[in-house]
Amino acid sequence: MIKGLVRNIVKDLRIEFRSKVVISLILSFSVIVTISIGFASGGIIGSPMVHAILLWVIIFFSGMNTSHLFYREIEEHTALFNLMYYSPEGIFVSKLIVNCIIMVAVAAIAGLLYLFVMDVSVYNVSGFAIMVLAGSSALAVCTTIIAAITALVQARGGLFTILSFPITLPIITVVIKSTTQCFSKEIYSSWSAILFLLAFSTLLGVVSYILFPYIWREF
Amino acid sequence: MVLIIIDALLMLATLYLIYIWVPPAAILGETSRIVYLHVPLAWVSTLAFIVAGLASIQYIRKNAIEYIHCARSSVHIGFFFSILTVITGSLWAKVMWGSYWNWDPRETSITLLLLVYIAYFSLHQIVHTNPKGAMLESVYLVIAFVASPFLIFVVPRLYPSLHPEPVINTQGAILLDTEMRLVLIISVVTFTLFYAIVLKLLLKVYKLEYVCTEDVS
Numbered sequence: 421m422i423k424g425l426v427r428n429i430v431k432d433l434r435i436e437f438r439s440k441v442v443i444s445l446i447l448s449f450s451v452i453v454t455i456s457i458g459f460a461s462g463g464i465i466g467s468p469m470v471h472a473i474l475l476w477v478i479i480f481f482s483g484m485n486t487s488h489l490f491y492r493e494i495e496e497h498t499a500l501f502n503l504m505y506y507s508p509e510g511i512f513v514s515k516l517i518v519n520c521i522i523m524v525a526v527a528a529i530a531g532l533l534y535l536f537v538m539d540v541s542v543y544n545v546s547g548f549a550i551m552v553l554a555g556s557s558a559l560a561v562c563t564t565i566i567a568a569i570t571a572l573v574q575a576r577g578g579l580f581t582i583l584s585f586p587i588t589l590p591i592i593t594v595v596i597k598s599t600t601q602c603f604s605k606e607i608y609s610s611w612s613a614i615l616f617l618l619a620f621s622t623l624l625g626v627v628s629y630i631l632f633p634y635i636w637r638e639f
Numbered sequence: 640m641v642l643i644i645i646d647a648l649l650m651l652a653t654l655y656l657i658y659i660w661v662p663p664a665a666i667l668g669e670t671s672r673i674v675y676l677h678v679p680l681a682w683v684s685t686l687a688f689i690v691a692g693l694a695s696i697q698y699i700r701k702n703a704i705e706y707i708h709c710a711r712s713s714v715h716i717g718f719f720f721s722i723l724t725v726i727t728g729s730l731w732a733k734v735m736w737g738s739y740w741n742w743d744p745r746e747t748s749i750t751l752l753l754l755v756y757i758a759y760f761s762l763h764q765i766v767h768t769n770p771k772g773a774m775l776e777s778v779y780l781v782i783a784f785v786a787s788p789f790l791i792f793v794v795p796r797l798y799p800s801l802h803p804e805p806v807i808n809t810q811g812a813i814l815l816d817t818e819m820r821l822v823l824i825i826s827v828v829t830f831t832l833f834y835a836i837v838l839k840l841l842l843k844v845y846k847l848e849y850v851c852t853e854d855v856s
Contacts, residue, residue, distance in 0.1 A: 565782060569775050573765050582761050586754035587782060590789040620789055627785050631778045634699050 424506050428514035432489065433521065442485055446522075450482045450530040458537045465538065468603035472596045475534045476555070479527045480592060483559055484581050489515050490571035508633035512564070516625070519567070520560040527556035540603060547610045548602040554614050555595035558621035562588050565628035572635060590620055642836055649829040653822075661822045670734045675822050677727040679830035680720050681749070685791070687717030687834060688752070692784025695777035704849060705842070707773040710780055711763070712841035716834060718756050724749055744795035751790045755783045 436443060457465075457474055465471055506514070531552050535542065542548045563584045570580040598613040657675045664671035691713035698706035728746060729739040740746065762779055766772025815823065 562786075565778065569762070569779060572775060573762075573769070573772070579761060579765065583758045583779065586751060586758050586790075587786050589751050589754070590786065590794050593794050616793065620786075623785055624782065627781065631699065631781060635774055635778050 421507075421510060425510055425514050425517075428506060428510065429517050432514065432518040436518070436522065442522075446482050446485045446526050447529065449485065450478055450526070450533060453478050453481070454530070454534050454537050461538075469596070469600045471534075471538065471540050471603055472599035474538075475531060475599065476592055476596050478534060479530050479552075479556060480559065480585075480588070481581070482526045482530055483523050483556070483563070484584065489519060489564075490568045508636040509629060511636065512568075512629055512632040515568075516561060516564045516628075519564050520557050523556045523560035524553060527552045542602055543605050544602040544610075548599065550610060550614065551595055551598045551602060554617045555591060555599075558591045558595075558617040559588055561621040561625040561628075562591065565624075565632060568632060568635060587624075591617060642832070642839075646829065646832045646836055649825075649832065653826050653829045656822045656825060661818050664816075664819065667735070670731060673727055673731045675826045677724060677731060678823060679826045680724040680727060682827055683830045683834045684717045684720035684724055684749075684752075686831065687713045687720060687838075688756070688784070688787060690838075691717060691780055692787075695780035695784065698773065698777045699781065702774075704773070705846070707777060708842055708845035708849070709838070710777065712838055712845060714756055714759060714780070715841065716837055718753065718760075720834070721749060721753050721756070725753070748790050748795045751794075752787060755787065755790070759783060 457478075465474070531548075534540065563580075566580060566583045566587065570583065573579070594613050594616050598610050601610075653675075657672055661672070661675070663669045664674075691710045694706045694710035694713060697703070698710060725746075728749070732741055732743070732746065733739045736743075759776070759779055763776055766775050
């Protein structure tokens with residue numbers, strides 16, 4: 421089980437890095453949006469909250485390009501082949517881990533780029549790093565099952581964002597609030613936010629894990 | 640038919656109690672009467688979404704078409720009642736807080752719930768002709784069902800709210816006068832019965848549609 425899982429994760433990551441289509445798409449998106457914001461605002465956005473909102477909007481929409489993981493299996497007709505070797509649960513967990521890795525990488529790159537381009541001061545560096553890590557992982561966990569649904573109806577793009585956005589709003593709300601505090605001088609503890617993200621993503625992750633076999637076998 | 644007559648009579652009695660019998664609340668005045676519509680509407684929309692979630696779970700477990708019909712019907716009713724909740728809430732907000740929309744966490748949370756189900760309708764439009772699409776709809780409704788408590792109960796508590804404490808408070812108690820509480824409970828029962836009647840009618844419509852489609856194919 422574990423060996424198969426690792427093999428599947430390595431395979432997916434290898435495909436990602438070989439094709440480079442999605443990675444370049446995500447990077448181009450975050451670079452273009454961040455620089456556009458910089459140009460439009462002239463680099464002078466004073467409010468920490470506005471910075472936090474813009475940063476998470478960039479991360480969220482950059483992450484929306486990771487919906488292809490299941491779509492590729494359908495498009496290349498490898499879904500049935502995969503089912504011969506791995507259980508649906510195994511497929512789900514491997515895709516979830518790959519999604520998390522990509523999402524954390526996207527958030528880290530987009531976050532650093534945003535701080536650099538917009539010249540934002542981070543007063544709580546460790547809190548900010550934890551928030552980016554926890555927030556992006558939570559986003560990945562909650563959107564993996566939505567990616568599977570949209571892949572199965574062959575409706576990539578718009579539908580994935582429409583279905584994901586309301587479900588992930590609690591995450592976005594909490595991370596924006598915590599990131600705002602990291603960008604301002606007030607002292608705060610990020611534990612309650614981390615606890616919330618952990619509880620929300622664990623619950624949705626477990627439910628998605630239970631539900632995934634029903635839709636993957638059905639199609 | 641008996642249920643419809645009982646609910647019609649209850650509805651008339653409720654309207655009489657709301658607009659004539661119950662005294663206006665202190666400080667809030669006559670505007671407080673909207674609470675007897677606003678709270679039951681919010682309750683029914685929540686109940687409808689819970690029923691939709693539970694029916695979806697049953698559909699996934701048993702793969703019986705009546706469960707997805709129940710989920711679809713309940714979502715439609717819940718959505719309609721949520722819109723009415725937002726409208727009655729906005730009207731009251733205009734009177735009490737001076738603006739139809741104040742970005743109060745509770746105002747926002749019901750709108751977020753509406754967004755979840757607007758997204759569901761988009762999915763439904765794409766998959767409803769697909770015989771296997773019902774499973775995808777059910778899975779999304781279960782995900783929405785799990786995420787909704789966070790939207791309704793957790794996120795609003797992260798921010799200070801303008802909503803009155805007598806109805807929504809941390810002790811979970813309804814701090815209203817006996818008369819007001821009685822009218823509120825009667826109104827909740829009336830609207831819940833109304834929901835049950837509409838759900839039953841919609842289920843009949845879905846069943847007829849299904850039978851007709853089966854006959855044609």
